[in-house]
Amino acid sequence: MLQMKTHYPDATRVEPSHRRTLAIIVDNEPGVLARIAGLFSGRGYNIESLTVTETEHEAHISRITIVTTGTDSIIQQIKSQLERLVPVHRVVDLTLTGEAVERELCLVKVVGKGDHRVEAMRLASAFGARTLDATLTSFVYELTGTTDEVERFIKLMTAVGLVEVSRTGVAAMARGAEGM
Amino acid sequence: MSEMMTGAEMVIRALQDQGVDHIFGYPGGAVLPIYDALFHQEKVRHVLVRHEQGAVHAAEGYARSSGKPGVVLVTSGPGATNAITGLADAMMDSIPLVCITGQVPTHLIGTDAFQECDTVGITRHCTKHNYLVKSIEDLPRVMHEAFYVAQNGRPGPVVVDLPKDIQFKTGSYVRPLSNQHKTYRPTVKGDIEHIRAAIELMANAKRPVFYTGGGVVNSGPHAATLLRELVRLTGFPITSTLMGLGAYPASDKQWLGMLGMHGTYEANLAMHECDVMINIGARFDDRITGRLDAFSPFSKRIHVDIDPSSINKTVKVDIPIVGDCAHVLEDMVRLWRQGAHQAEKVALKDWWGKIEGWRARNCLGFRNSTETIKPQYAIQRLYELTKDRETYITTEVGQHQMWAAQYFRFEEPNRWMTSGGHGTMGYGLPAAVGAQLAHPNALVIDIAGEASIQMMLQEMSTALQYNLPIKVFILNNEYMGMVRQWQELLHGGRYSQSYSESLPDFVKLAEAYGGVGIRCDNPGDLDAKILEMINVNRPVIFDCLVDKTENCFPMIPSGKAHNEMLLNDYLGETGADIGSVIDEKGKMLV
Numbered sequence: 001m002l003q004m005k006t007h008y009p010d011a012t013r014v015e016p017s018h019r020r021t022l023a024i025i026v027d028n029e030p031g032v033l034a035r036i037a038g039l040f041s042g043r044g045y046n047i048e049s050l051t052v053t054e055t056e057h058e059a060h061i062s063r064i065t066i067v068t069t070g071t072d073s074i075i076q077q078i079k080s081q082l083e084r085l086v087p088v089h090r091v092v093d094l095t096l097t098g099e100a101v102e103r104e105l106c107l108v109k110v111v112g113k114g115d116h117r118v119e120a121m122r123l124a125s126a127f128g129a130r131t132l133d134a135t136l137t138s139f140v141y142e143l144t145g146t147t148d149e150v151e152r153f154i155k156l157m158t159a160v161g162l163v164e165v166s167r168t169g170v171a172a173m174a175r176g177a178e179g180m
Numbered sequence: 181m182s183e184m185m186t187g188a189e190m191v192i193r194a195l196q197d198q199g200v201d202h203i204f205g206y207p208g209g210a211v212l213p214i215y216d217a218l219f220h221q222e223k224v225r226h227v228l229v230r231h232e233q234g235a236v237h238a239a240e241g242y243a244r245s246s247g248k249p250g251v252v253l254v255t256s257g258p259g260a261t262n263a264i265t266g267l268a269d270a271m272m273d274s275i276p277l278v279c280i281t282g283q284v285p286t287h288l289i290g291t292d293a294f295q296e297c298d299t300v301g302i303t304r305h306c307t308k309h310n311y312l313v314k315s316i317e318d319l320p321r322v323m324h325e326a327f328y329v330a331q332n333g334r335p336g337p338v339v340v341d342l343p344k345d346i347q348f349k350t351g352s353y354v355r356p357l358s359n360q361h362k363t364y365r366p367t368v369k370g371d372i373e374h375i376r377a378a379i380e381l382m383a384n385a386k387r388p389v390f391y392t393g394g395g396v397v398n399s400g401p402h403a404a405t406l407l408r409e410l411v412r413l414t415g416f417p418i419t420s421t422l423m424g425l426g427a428y429p430a431s432d433k434q435w436l437g438m439l440g441m442h443g444t445y446e447a448n449l450a451m452h453e454c455d456v457m458i459n460i461g462a463r464f465d466d467r468i469t470g471r472l473d474a475f476s477p478f479s480k481r482i483h484v485d486i487d488p489s490s491i492n493k494t495v496k497v498d499i500p501i502v503g504d505c506a507h508v509l510e511d512m513v514r515l516w517r518q519g520a521h522q523a524e525k526v527a528l529k530d531w532w533g534k535i536e537g538w539r540a541r542n543c544l545g546f547r548n549s550t551e552t553i554k555p556q557y558a559i560q561r562l563y564e565l566t567k568d569r570e571t572y573i574t575t576e577v578g579q580h581q582m583w584a585a586q587y588f589r590f591e592e593p594n595r596w597m598t599s600g601g602h603g604t605m606g607y608g609l610p611a612a613v614g615a616q617l618a619h620p621n622a623l624v625i626d627i628a629g630e631a632s633i634q635m636m637l638q639e640m641s642t643a644l645q646y647n648l649p650i651k652v653f654i655l656n657n658e659y660m661g662m663v664r665q666w667q668e669l670l671h672g673g674r675y676s677q678s679y680s681e682s683l684p685d686f687v688k689l690a691e692a693y694g695g696v697g698i699r700c701d702n703p704g705d706l707d708a709k710i711l712e713m714i715n716v717n718r719p720v721i722f723d724c725l726v727d728k729t730e731n732c733f734p735m736i737p738s739g740k741a742h743n744e745m746l747l748n749d750y751l752g753e754t755g756a757d758i759g760s761v762i763d764e765k766g767k768m769l770v
């Protein structure tokens with residue numbers, strides 16, 4: 001439960017908060033990411049995950065995917081505040097347009113011998129992870145999946161010698177025939 | 181037709197093409213090429229301020245009094261950082277500005293070069309948009325786009341940071357056919373279905389009130405004309421925020437006075453008891469709403485705003501209308517007329533009856549004195565003696581600002597310039613400089629406090645240099661009065677650091693600058709001395725020695741609702757102690 005923004009120290013209204021995935025289409029100009037990240041920190045909003053790359057090279061357009069949490073009114077504010085930024089074209093709440101497809105990729109390095117090593121291989125194949133690198137004492141696995149799957153994979157790998165994790169954050173897209 | 185020229189020349193040419201006649205600035209190493217380009221032309225007049233913050237406030241005063249964008253030119257590093265307070269002020273009060281900052285040459289960016297600072301980084305949060313121009317090809321577009329962004333949608337300051345090597349580079353300048361941004365297109369026309377629903381709600385209202393703000397002023401004089409028409413057609417009462425004063429004439433009988441923390445009894449109670457609130461161009465600021473969970477508990481709310489993020493930000497509304505005030509007001513007037521709508525006559529009569537009862541409380545009444553000048557009286561006299569002239573008022577920040585808002589009566593928009601959102605002491609004097617440049621023949625008065633005036637005092641020198649006959653009218657109470665008032669309310673009257681110690685002799689100070697100094701400490705002399713001030717055609721500092729203990733009422737104390745207002749006779753009536761009015765929770769608020 002998060003409280004509504006108020007001028008007063010006590011919550012005047014308590015609303016349930018939800019996890020939301022926003023797709024933000026922006027001009028890929030210098031500083032655009034700083035503008036967006038700064039907006040979130042300056043106004044006290046959460047960023048759980050942020051992914052960005054230029055998606056249309058000729059038009060210099062980037063797509064930013066942000067996973068955040070907030071009450072409905074905070075999410076509405078986040079959207080309006082983002083849309084107020086001059087280089088932002090559009091903000092779509094993918095969580096609202098129906099079940100969006102969400103994926104993230106993680107790289108996991110595990111180091112170990114004997115039982116741990118065997119168990120790590122078994123887990124990797126159970127999750128369908130790919131082996132990108134192997135030595136006599138280590139593996140680097142790649143797993144693409146939902147945030148939950150990635151979390152579970154990492155948690156299990158911790159028990160068998162996980163030493164390093166790198167994650168991309170969420171990329172997301174609405175289901176169906178319609179484009180953004 | 182394209183023409184070859186240097187980056188510095190492009191800056192000046194773009195200003196000329198935008199019809200800019202005055203810019204406010206201060207030179208330095210990183211803008212010397214632009215100053216050189218200025219030297220070779222006469223269309224754009226440069227006003228040399230004495231501090232970059234003053235340049236920005238002057239540009240704000242110019243913009244707000246003329247409806248045109250203000251333009252600022254400052255150097256890199258300290259020039260840019262000195263401008264920050266002004267930019268933040270313009271951001272909060274939605275003032276259209278274009279601020280050109282010099283930057284170290286592109287190859288030195290990031291090396292901690294002399295007078296380098298990350299201007300776009302620092303100003304990102306206090307501008308509407310900013311640019312670092314890294315190639316001469318981008319410069320013409322960026323210059324014109326900056327004007328578009330500053331003025332369209334919700335207005336605000338835009339920074340163009342220009343490295344010195346780009347100022348020297350030669351490129352081709354062509355004035356873009358349109359200076360629009362390639363994607364930024366704010367909505368100006370309101371959704372007609374929402375406007376229809378709003379009119380329906382208004383026609384059935386029993387206790388309606390208009391609550392208007394700076395958005396009406398920003399939208400232009402036409403918006404104020406339409407507002408007057410709609411208010412008269414409906415017969416509804418109207419109140420406004422500090423920023424909106426003048427959009428509706430204070431002399432009209434439907435006018436309730438300003439609302440909010442130091443608003444009138446009738447305006448705040450009308451807001452508390454209304455059943456339909458029509459917010460036009462205001463943003464439910466905390467100075468207006470007071471305690472949010474007790475704000476206007478019985479109303480359905482209509483909110484017209486050009487900025488969608490203002491809608492439902494802190495106060496939920498029933499009918500949001502995103503659009504420019506003038507456009508929406510035009511549709512509202514048309515639909516009200518077309519539907520031959522009539523207000524609920526009987527209910528409205530009862531409502532006005534109630535309001536008249538509140539009015540009878542005469543909340544701005546004060547006990548005058550023949551011994552000392554009451555600050556309220558000083559403003560009343562200032563108003564009476566200047567009302568028949570074309571008068572522009574700016575203010576500093578504090579009690580004097582609130583008394584000016586309460587006792588000076590504004591009949592026209594763009595006549596009142598004050599720092600509302602940011603509350604910047606030091607705003608008034610440079611803003612007066614800007615307003616006077618925009619209106620050379622008008623009477624421009626900065627209503628000041630003795631503490632605030634010392635923050636941008638150096639701009640007296642600017643006023644002298646350009647023969648700007650501005651008047652600085654200081655309500656000298658020898659205290660940071662507003663701080664003292666809060667210390668009485670919150671901190672047991674312990675006046676920690678709020679006494680204005682070692683004040684200068686303001687009369688001599690005025691004379692030292694080459695202006696005229698006038699002092700008045702006696703109510704009997706006040707009129708004559710005010711007239712003396714008005715009649716000198718030179719800059720004046722008027723040191724008006726007022727009652728040192730007077731507090732500013734009515735007041736909604738922090739953490740309280742509109743119907744828990746303190747009136748100036750409140751303490752006398754109840755015998756209550758002023759220090760016990762605000763509770764522990766309220767003390768945490770600002």
Ligand SMILES: Cc1ncc(C[n+]2csc(CCOP(=O)(O)OP(=O)(O)O)c2C)c(N)n1
Pocket residue numbers: 576577578579580581603604605628629630631632633655657659660661662663
């Ligand atoms: C730059 C800045 N610093 C501090 C404040 C806090 N502040 C608000 S009002 C005030 C006192 C102003 O005193 P004065 O100018 O004498 O006005 P008065 O209240 O006495 O009329 C202060 C310090 C402010 N608003 N701006």
Ligand SMILES: [Mg+2]
Pocket residue numbers: 578629630631655656657658659660661
């Ligand atoms: Mg004072």
